[in-house]
Structure formats: C-alpha cells, structure tokens
Amino acid sequence: MIMQFAEKYFVMILTAAVGTLGYCLIINVKRNKIIYGCLGGMFSTFLYCVCVECGLSLLAQNLIPAAVATLYAEVLARIVKAPATVFLIPAIIPLVPGGRLYYTMSAIVDANADGAKLYARETLIIALGIAVGIVIVSLAFYHVSHKNIQYKVRFDRVIYQHEKEMSGERKRD
Amino acid sequence: MEMDKEQCCENPALVMERALDMGETMLRCGAEILRVEDTVTRICTAYGGGIVDVFTILSLIILSWKTDDGRNYTLTRRINPYPTDLKKLEELNALSRYICEKKPSCEEIEQHIRKIMAPEKRRIYKSKLSGYVLLASAFAIFFGGNLRDGLAAGVVSVLMYLWNYFFSSHGRNRVVYSLALSVVAGVLCILSVYVGIGQNADKVMIGSIMLLIPGINLMNSLRDMMCGDIITGILRLAEALMIAVAIAAGFGMAIMMLGGLLR
Numbered sequence: 001m002i003m004q005f006a007e008k009y010f011v012m013i014l015t016a017a018v019g020t021l022g023y024c025l026i027i028n029v030k031r032n033k034i035i036y037g038c039l040g041g042m043f044s045t046f047l048y049c050v051c052v053e054c055g056l057s058l059l060a061q062n063l064i065p066a067a068v069a070t071l072y073a074e075v076l077a078r079i080v081k082a083p084a085t086v087f088l089i090p091a092i093i094p095l096v097p098g099g100r101l102y103y104t105m106s107a108i109v110d111a112n113a114d115g116a117k118l119y120a121r122e123t124l125i126i127a128l129g130i131a132v133g134i135v136i137v138s139l140a141f142y143h144v145s146h147k148n149i150q151y152k153v154r155f156d157r158v159i160y161q162h163e164k165e166m167s168g169e170r171k172r173d
Numbered sequence: 174m175e176m177d178k179e180q181c182c183e184n185p186a187l188v189m190e191r192a193l194d195m196g197e198t199m200l201r202c203g204a205e206i207l208r209v210e211d212t213v214t215r216i217c218t219a220y221g222g223g224i225v226d227v228f229t230i231l232s233l234i235i236l237s238w239k240t241d242d243g244r245n246y247t248l249t250r251r252i253n254p255y256p257t258d259l260k261k262l263e264e265l266n267a268l269s270r271y272i273c274e275k276k277p278s279c280e281e282i283e284q285h286i287r288k289i290m291a292p293e294k295r296r297i298y299k300s301k302l303s304g305y306v307l308l309a310s311a312f313a314i315f316f317g318g319n320l321r322d323g324l325a326a327g328v329v330s331v332l333m334y335l336w337n338y339f340f341s342s343h344g345r346n347r348v349v350y351s352l353a354l355s356v357v358a359g360v361l362c363i364l365s366v367y368v369g370i371g372q373n374a375d376k377v378m379i380g381s382i383m384l385l386i387p388g389i390n391l392m393n394s395l396r397d398m399m400c401g402d403i404i405t406g407i408l409r410l411a412e413a414l415m416i417a418v419a420i421a422a423g424f425g426m427a428i429m430m431l432g433g434l435l436r
Contacts (some may be wrong), residue, residue: 019311025304028260086259099316105421109428111369
C-alpha cells in the first residue's frame with residue numbers, strides 16, 4: 001500500500017519541492033533558509049496526498065495541510081529566529097488552487113456555465129480551506145507570542161497621569 | 174556610538190524619522206502591519222520613553238510621539254509598493270532587534286538601512302531567472318503535465334522574466350500590469366504548444382499562472398486580519414482578488430485570440 005502511494009504521488013511531491021525552491025528564489029529567501037521552505041512545501045504536499053487518499057472532503061484536504069504547515073512555520077520561526085512568513089509562504093504555495101483558477105477561466109471562455117460554476121466553487125472552497133487552516137493555528141500562536149506588546153503599559157501610564165492631575169486638583173481644593 | 178536619552182530628546186524628529194524608515198522598509202518588503210507598528214513603537218520607546226501612537230495601513234504610516242518632557246510630534250509617510258523580498262525583511266528584523274538593544278546613533282541606523290535597501294543593479298539575476306524556470310516547469314508537471322509541458326513552461330517563464338526585466342512593474346498599477354503580463358504569457362503558452370515544444374496547453378498555462386498568482390498578498394491579508402488590522406487585510410485581499418481576476422481575464426483573452434491554433 002505504501003508502495004502504491006509512493007508510485008502514485010512521488011512525482012507530485014518531488015515537483016512540489018522543486019517548485020517551492022523556485023518560489024523561494026523568486027521572493028529572495030535567505031540562502032541558508034531555503035531548505036526549510038522546500039521541506040515545508042514537500043511536507044504540506046505529502047499531507048495533501050494523504051488526505052486525498054483518505055477520501056476527505058475538498059475543504060479538509062486543504063485545511064489540514066495548511067494548518068500543519070502553519071504550525072511548522074511558527075515553530076521553526078521560534079527555533080531559527082526569523083519571521084514566520086519566511087517559512088509559511090513557501091509551504092503553502094503547492095496548495096494554491098492555480099489549476100482550478102485556470103479551469104474556471106477556460107470554462108468561462110468556452111461558455112460552459114456549469115463547468116465554470118463548479119470550478120469557481122472549488123477554487124473558493126480551496127482558498128477558504130487554506131485560509132481557515134492558517135487562521136486556526138496562527139490565532140493560537142498570536143495569543144502566545146504577542147502577550148508582551150506595549151499597549152498595556154501605555155494605557156496604565158495614561159491612567160496614572162490622569163490620576164495625578166485629579167489628585168492635584170483635589171489637593172488645591 | 175551609543176546615544177543617551179537627553180541627546181535623543183533634544184531632537185526627537187530624527188529618531189522618529191529613523192523609526193519611520195524602519196517601518197517603511199519593512200512594510201515594503203512584505204511585513205505584517207502588527208510587526209511594523211511594534212517595531213516603530215519599540216524604537217521610539219527605547220530612545221525616549223513617552224507615549225507613542227502609530228497607525229499603519231498599506232500605503233501610509235502615521236507616527237505621533239509625546240516625549241517625556243511633554244512635547245508632541247507627528248510625522249506621516251506615504252508608502253509606495255515594492256516587490257516582496259524576504260531576505261531584506263529578515264535583515265531589517267535583525268536590525269530592529271539590534272537598535273532596541275544597543276541604541277546606536279541615528280546616523281548609524283541610517284547607514285545600516287541604506288546598506289540593506291541599496292538599489293539593485295539592473296541586470297539579469299541568475300537566481301531569480303532559475304527560480305522562474307523551476308517554479309513554472311515544476312508546477313506544470315505538478316498539475317498533471319508531462320516532461321515536454323514542463324519544458325515549454327520553462328521556456329515561457331524565461332520569456333516572462335525578460336518581459337519583467339524590460340518593463341518592470343515598479344510604481345505601476347499591479348492589477349493592470351498583471352493583466353498585460355498574463356495576456357503575453359497566455360499568447361506565449363499557446364505559441365509554444367503550436368510550435369511543438371509542449372503538448373497540453375492547459376498544463377503549460379497553469380505552470381505560468383503559478384508564477385503570477387498573488388500568494389503573498391493573500392497570506393499577508395489573512396495574517397493582518399487575524400491581528401486585528403482589518404483595514405489593511407481588506408485592502409490586501411481586494412488587491413489579491415483583483416489580480417486573480419486580471420490573470421484569469423488575461424489568459425482568457427489570449428485563448429480567445431489564439432485558441433484556434435490549438436484545434
């Protein structure tokens with residue numbers, strides 16, 4: 001069964017890795033971090049293939065790899081000390097519905113209303129799946145990592161100054 | 174080279190300018206709004222204390238600073254679009270950490286930023302060119318094409334890189350530029366199949382669509398919206414959707430013009 005899986009999806013995973021490498025070069029990721037991007041792209045494609053093989057719905061097929069890729073990027077960002085975007089963007093690229101976008105357009109050109117509707121719906125579902133996957137994991141990390149942002153300090157300070165003025169007025173009375 | 178607090182407070186505008194430089198360059202390289210606002214706030218607070226207010230959207234940063242001695246300063250800056258460059262973003266991130274720790278003088282910060290953002294020479298970059306070729310041909314095969322389709326997509330992507338090189342998109346409307354570029358790419362894809370390099374026009378086209386797709390915009394818009402910067406998130410999402418529609422329209426036009434060649 002593993003052999004069948006490998007035979008069926010080997011080309012896909014390999015090309016995903018190569019394509020991700022190309023994307024890293026285009027957006028100019030630092031040379032020593034390209035390898036992480038490639039691994040992320042490969043990993044998310046692998047998960048996508050597993051999800052397809054398990055017969056999950058179109059939404060879940062893209063949601064799960066996107067969520068795991070985000071987890072991968074956020075964890076790696078803390079280990080390697082770089083912005084999470086550097087690892088997240090390459091890891092998500094193989095999931096982007098470029099093929100569906102093309103077939104939507106092609107169906108519209110051919111005046112094939114049913115096909116256009118079907119493909120447009122699928123494109124939107126995939127985009128939604130990726131978005132939700134990223135959001136779920138990032139939200140968790142957002143609450144962990146942005147705890148010490150400085151809004152709170154400033155707010156205390158404003159109250160403090162305000163109170164000082166108030167107490168001064170009271171003393172003058 | 175360390176700058177003490179009094180010296181800074183004498184001339185807060187200088188510090189603010191450097192903070193805005195950092196914010197502008199980070200935003201242009203593709204940082205999220207939260208990261209930009211946080212960096213600007215941290216730099217100002219590190220140098221002079223006081224109360225800092227930053228408001229950032231995709232094309233504007235407003236920075237208002239009430240220093241400890243009670244004076245108010247406000248600077249604004251218009252941001253122009255710029256291609257995403259994660260290497261520069263990373264370097265800027267490291268620089269902002271360095272600034273908050275060591276507090277170097279304003280001139281030193283300016284020198285660092287100038288060094289990072291030095292304008293690139295106008296030449297054909299081998300790494301970018303190979304990136305185009307790898308991406309297009311790999312995804313042509315990824316979406317079910319054969320080796321010849323990958324080869325055709327590679328050839329088309331080289332021509333697209335040359336188009337980008339001669340008519341670079343700096344300071345132009347990205348939506349219109351994507352429309353023009355995708356018409357050209359579509360025509361090239363159909364011609365490549367007509368000449369006989371590729372076999373399936375659709376796979377070659379998908380490969381070159383992947384080059385144009387606004388993935389970064391979409392990703393950043395999501396990350397912005399999550400952090401509560403809904404305005405910028407919506408701006409970026411709108412741009413991404415318009416680019417996607419422009420790409421579809423461009424390839425559609427190419428098929429309408431030259432689709433007869435394929436039959």
